[in-house]
Amino acid sequence: MNEVTQVIDKVVGSSVLKTYEPMTIEDALAVNIPDLVLKDWQDKVDLARDLARDLIPGMTEFQIKQFVAGDQTDNVTPYGIYQQALRELGTRYQSILEARYEYEKSQAELKQIQASLERIEAEYEKTKSSTDREDWMETQHEASVMKEEAEKDRLLRQMPLIEVRLRDILRQLVHYVDVWQTAKDDIDFTLSDHEMQRIEWEAKIVMRYFKGKLGYIPTQFDNIFLNDCLELAMDMREYGFTNEMASEVVCCINMEVRQQKFKEMVLHKQLEPANAVLPLNNQDELCGFIAQRRAARVQMKRG
Numbered sequence: 001m002n003e004v005t006q007v008i009d010k011v012v013g014s015s016v017l018k019t020y021e022p023m024t025i026e027d028a029l030a031v032n033i034p035d036l037v038l039k040d041w042q043d044k045v046d047l048a049r050d051l052a053r054d055l056i057p058g059m060t061e062f063q064i065k066q067f068v069a070g071d072q073t074d075n076v077t078p079y080g081i082y083q084q085a086l087r088e089l090g091t092r093y094q095s096i097l098e099a100r101y102e103y104e105k106s107q108a109e110l111k112q113i114q115a116s117l118e119r120i121e122a123e124y125e126k127t128k129s130s131t132d133r134e135d136w137m138e139t140q141h142e143a144s145v146m147k148e149e150a151e152k153d154r155l156l157r158q159m160p161l162i163e164v165r166l167r168d169i170l171r172q173l174v175h176y177v178d179v180w181q182t183a184k185d186d187i188d189f190t191l192s193d194h195e196m197q198r199i200e201w202e203a204k205i206v207m208r209y210f211k212g213k214l215g216y217i218p219t220q221f222d223n224i225f226l227n228d229c230l231e232l233a234m235d236m237r238e239y240g241f242t243n244e245m246a247s248e249v250v251c252c253i254n255m256e257v258r259q260q261k262f263k264e265m266v267l268h269k270q271l272e273p274a275n276a277v278l279p280l281n282n283q284d285e286l287c288g289f290i291a292q293r294r295a296a297r298v299q300m301k302r303g
Helices: 003-012 025-029 039-052 061-067 078-130 134-185 193-211 223-238 243-250 255-268 283-302
Strands: none
Touching: 061 134, 078 134, 078 193, 193 223, 193 243, 223 243, 223 255, 243 255
16 A cells, blocks of 8 residues: 555545555546446537536645645644645545546436436337327427436536546645645654644744734643744744745744744844844844844833
């Protein structure tokens, strides 16, 4: 069993996908969904498929990577991205099962309609010559055929859209597997699950302060820690950190290491704070400036 299969098995607890292998976008778009409709209906199927060819009903690659692993997501650390990708894989797998069920059900209904049309024709031919109510029989026959044909046309319009949806889910699955694999490669699995969750939540809090948008904060974080998060976020904003740079800082194992990482990045990239009078050349000068700025912020709050 390959790693992707193990991930999906872990999410959905199923052995259905034991044969799943990682695929490229080209592979996903070329998946051959069984087409069991009758050949004389094929022109309608092709028309509906052509009309839906450019439709992207689900998330694009850009959206997936922005809202699961990018700046627009609340997931910060590789562990948070990894867990979100697992949730998305499980959702897409369930969507595949549902779409496949719809498609196979539609195929079965088409066969039933065909059998029903043949039965209607046979019964009509058998009874039309043996009754004196030929006009009534003709009307009943036409009504029955029209009803079955209307249902057949509905299914023929619906099935290509299900095909489009299936291929789109597969396309999304490919991108989510890519996100999952990238995050997995960056995780330190020597840490416990509890430790990785703690780091993720601490990182989220700092990034929320950094981006200026607050959200739910677990009650186990005390005011001293939250104040440290706020100060680090304001320090990074003071030095013009980008979201990517800030993420690199907050993913460290604890606040002390985050502070050290921040200082190293400032000195390495030769960043200057917005209100610095003189260039800062070493860590002692940097620490002194940060302490002054923090004291000034505290004074402003008290004032």
